[in-house]
Amino acid sequence: ETSASASTGDAITHADDHPGEWLGHGRTWSEQRYSPLNAINASNVGGLHLAWHLDLDTNRGQEGSPIVESGVMYETTAWSMVKAVDAATGKLLWSYDPKVVRSFADKGCCDVVNRGPALWNDKIYVATYDNRLIALDKHDGHVVWSVDTIPHDADLGSQRSYTITGAPLAAKGQIVIGNGGAELGARGFISAFNAETGKLSWRFYTVPNAHNAPDHAASDDVLRKVAYPTWSKGGAWLTQGGGGTAWDSIVYDPVTNLIYIGTGNGSPWSYLLRSEGKGDNLFLSSIIAVKPDTGEYVWHFQETPKDQWDYTSVQHIMTLDLPINGAIRHVIAHAPKNGFFYILDAKTGEFLSGKNFVYVNWAKGLDPKTGRPLFTPGALYSTKGNLWYGFPGTMGAHGVPEMAYSPRTGYVYIPVQQAPDFYQTAHTMEVHPDAWNLGEETDASDARDSYQSLAKITKDLRGWLVAWDPVHQRAAWRTPEGTDPINGGLLATAGDVVFQGLANGQFHAYDARNGKDLFSFDAQSGILAPPVSYLANGKQYVAVEVGWGGGYGLYPSGLERRKPGSTNHSRILAFTLDGADSLPPAQAMSLPPLSPPHDYDKKSALAGSRQFALYCQWCHGNLAKSNGVLPDLRYSSAIADKGAFESIVGKGALEAFGMDRFDKSLSPEEIETIRQYLIWRAHQTLEEQATKGGKRAH
Numbered sequence: 054e055t056s057a058s059a060s061t062g063d064a065i066t067h068a069d070d071h072p073g074e075w076l077g078h079g080r081t082w083s084e085q086r087y088s089p090l091n092a093i094n095a096s097n098v099g100g101l102h103l104a105w106h107l108d109l110d111t112n113r114g115q116e117g118s119p120i121v122e123s124g125v126m127y128e129t130t131a132w133s134m135v136k137a138v139d140a141a142t143g144k145l146l147w148s149y150d151p152k153v154v155r156s157f158a159d160k161g162c163c164d165v166v167n168r169g170p171a172l173w174n175d176k177i178y179v180a181t182y183d184n185r186l187i188a189l190d191k192h193d194g195h196v197v198w199s200v201d202t203i204p205h206d207a208d209l210g211s212q213r214s215y216t217i218t219g220a221p222l223a224a225k226g227q228i229v230i231g232n233g234g235a236e237l238g239a240r241g242f243i244s245a246f247n248a249e250t251g252k253l254s255w256r257f258y259t260v261p262n263a264h265n266a267p268d269h270a271a272s273d274d275v276l277r278k279v280a281y282p283t284w285s286k287g288g289a290w291l292t293q294g295g296g297g298t299a300w301d302s303i304v305y306d307p308v309t310n311l312i313y314i315g316t317g318n319g320s321p322w323s324y325l326l327r328s329e330g331k332g333d334n335l336f337l338s339s340i341i342a343v344k345p346d347t348g349e350y351v352w353h354f355q356e357t358p359k360d361q362w363d364y365t366s367v368q369h370i371m372t373l374d375l376p377i378n379g380a381i382r383h384v385i386a387h388a389p390k391n392g393f394f395y396i397l398d399a400k401t402g403e404f405l406s407g408k409n410f411v412y413v414n415w416a417k418g419l420d421p422k423t424g425r426p427l428f429t430p431g432a433l434y435s436t437k438g439n440l441w442y443g444f445p446g447t448m449g450a451h452g453v454p455e456m457a458y459s460p461r462t463g464y465v466y467i468p469v470q471q472a473p474d475f476y477q478t479a480h481t482m483e484v485h486p487d488a489w490n491l492g493e494e495t496d497a498s499d500a501r502d503s504y505q506s507l508a509k510i511t512k513d514l515r516g517w518l519v520a521w522d523p524v525h526q527r528a529a530w531r532t533p534e535g536t537d538p539i540n541g542g543l544l545a546t547a548g549d550v551v552f553q554g555l556a557n558g559q560f561h562a563y564d565a566r567n568g569k570d571l572f573s574f575d576a577q578s579g580i581l582a583p584p585v586s587y588l589a590n591g592k593q594y595v596a597v598e599v600g601w602g603g604g605y606g607l608y609p610s611g612l613e614r615r616k617p618g619s620t621n622h623s624r625i626l627a628f629t630l631d632g633a634d635s636l637p638p639a640q641a642m643s644l645p646p647l648s649p650p651h652d653y654d655k656k657s658a659l660a661g662s663r664q665f666a667l668y669c670q671w672c673h674g675n676l677a678k679s680n681g682v683l684p685d686l687r688y689s690s691a692i693a694d695k696g697a698f699e700s701i702v703g704k705g706a707l708e709a710f711g712m713d714r715f716d717k718s719l720s721p722e723e724i725e726t727i728r729q730y731l732i733w734r735a736h737q738t739l740e741e742q743a744t745k746g747g748k749r750a751h
């Protein structure tokens with residue numbers, strides 16, 4: 054018998070024959086993010102050292118989980134670029150830039166991140182922010198094929214604001230990928246392409262066709278029979294696409310021979326405006342199981358019916374074997390944004406158990422038979438018309454950062470957070486190009502964006518790591534609560550260690566059995582990405598990508614990047630027990646003194662606050678406070694010059710750096726109101742700094 058070589062597509066099927074490799078996003082198809090290596094373990098991890106570091110050529114958010122095969126690490130970075138690196142030394146072997154047009158940045162909600170490559174046979178696959186799926190020769194990075202994943206004649210709503218941030222799935226000779234865009238206006242779907250040729254195999258749309266017409270896709274039947282009746286006849290979903298974007302976890306399970314698709318929130322958010330307050334809106338916020346060869350529907354489980362909270366179910370889908378009532382069941386473990394931990398039968402989708410893993414106020418619990426949430430009255434804010442302070446908020450109780458599972462402890466490790474939000478429906482649906490179109494109140498004057506609500510949210514923010522006992526649905530241990538939500542993804546190892554990088558830039562190792570903090574390293578910038586472990590030249594390494602950004606990293610102002618004082622510096626770091634590398638000293642981040650022009654017009658500035666909230670805040674921070682990743686416009690010298698400001702915002706003077714031109718959306722007069730608003734905010738900030746006795750206020 055010949056054991057499959059690690060370089061064949063088949064190898065991931067037998068990933069446990071290759072404990073030193075990391076061949077898929079979660080290492081094996083179970084997506085457990087568990088490494089069987091134990092040379093680095095709970096008794097010696099305190100002596101871990103940096104072995105090498107590689108500076109990246111982008112300092113946007115880094116969310117990549119690399120593939121490591123035969124001593125080569127393949128990693129993606131912001132802007133969908135790919136690096137092949139000698140996994141033992143960090144030496145760059147080749148790099149590939151798909152040259153995403155930088156002004157495309159604002160077509161997505163949450164930064165130009167990328168969550169990693171896929172491997173099949175001799176090719177590395179990357180999905181790009183501008184929606185291409187590209188196959189590269191793994192030896193030298195040359196393009197073998199490239200396809201546009203968006204069908205141009207499809208019924209996708211009028212916004213069609215698609216971007217890809219997720220890692221492709223490689224399984225059964227196919228490469229499967231979804232996309233994001235539900236905040237701006239999109240209809241979710243996933244596509245499967247032949248791994249060798251790039252030819253489309255099948256498509257599955259996650260929400261109905263607006264005309265209940267066939268898409269000539271694998272989803273046609275189930276959408277017509279099951280999903281369409283759960284939507285209103287009218288409503289903004291017809292033009293906005295409905296949402297349900299599959300922008301993160303898509304998983305193949307060889308045990309059931311099914312692909313599981315996690316689907317996202319509604320487009321627009323407001324359930325009242327989206328679907329006239331009617332129906333459950335399938336398949337929003339669901340897990341859908343389809344056949345890998347054809348995309349044929351098998352089962353679905355909707356975690357959040359009537360979504361109006363941005364409660365995506367795209368989060369990390371993991372499979373494991375769990376003792377339930379005396380029998381071993383093959384199950385899906387899932388901790389979506391909505392704050393409940395679900396155990397589903399992987400073959401049938403049957404709800405087996407569910408329990409909230411954080412404080413939630415939108416549901417009293419789950420129906421023990423069906424798993425359907427028992428809504429609290431105030432949570433259904435869009436139909437009831439109330440302002441809602443929801444736990445979780447739009448960041449979710451668990452976001453992008455991946456979980457891990459250790460079969461040794463039996464715990465699922467979850468990077469969790471408390472991050473509430475205000476919700477309030479708009480009265481009518483307003484749609485703007487190049488903007489978030491939520492059907493929600495987003496004026497700078499409203500609840501979501503006022504200083505008071507920001508202060509309230511800030512006070513309630515927490516993040517921690519929990520070891521969750523999935524059999525008893527309870528926490529086994531948890532790390533002390535920090536004030537940062539959104540900490541990095543996880544790795545568990547056979548050395549009984551759980552690794553995690555934090556928003557504050559510290560990289561930690563915890564004892565998997567009891568949470569004892571065994572090691573920490575100052576990585577100098579916030580960490581979102583999940584670590585991996587592998588062997589190179591027979592030695593165990595733990596590696597992680599560093600760099601702050603992502604959805605949370607850009608938008609919520611005043612909740613600034615939690616590595617105060619240093620610039621956002623992106624790198625790959627690799628650790629060993631005998632490492633001898635060190636990082637150069639962190640560069641201090643300094644903003645110039647504020648020097649706004651003397652005059653501004655208050656009325657114009659107030660009008661500008663609304664334009665800013667519509668078009669600018671998602672990247673430059675709400676209330677014009679940046680988090681340190683993208684420019685803080687209060688400090689920009691361009692606000693002193695009307696012409697310079699207009700040439701940037703209106704005419705694209707900084708397009709090459711990722712700043713789109715807005716002259717299709719904004720008149721020169723409207724752009725001038727934004728400048729007035731920024732001058733006003735700069736003056737307010739100067740006053741705050743003065744009252745804080747010269748201490749820099751944010």
Ligand SMILES: O=C(O)c1cc(C(=O)O)c2c(n1)C(=O)C(=O)c1cc(C(=O)O)[nH]c1-2
Pocket residue numbers: 116161162163166216217218219232233234235236298300317318363365447448452453602603604605
């Ligand atoms: O609804 C969508 O289509 C969509 C897409 C994405 C994305 O593609 O990154 C995110 C979200 N939603 C989202 O709700 C969210 O919180 C989020 C965080 C991040 C990130 O990478 O930090 N992406 C996204």
Ligand SMILES: [Ca+2]
Pocket residue numbers: 235236317318363365
């Ligand atoms: Ca979303």
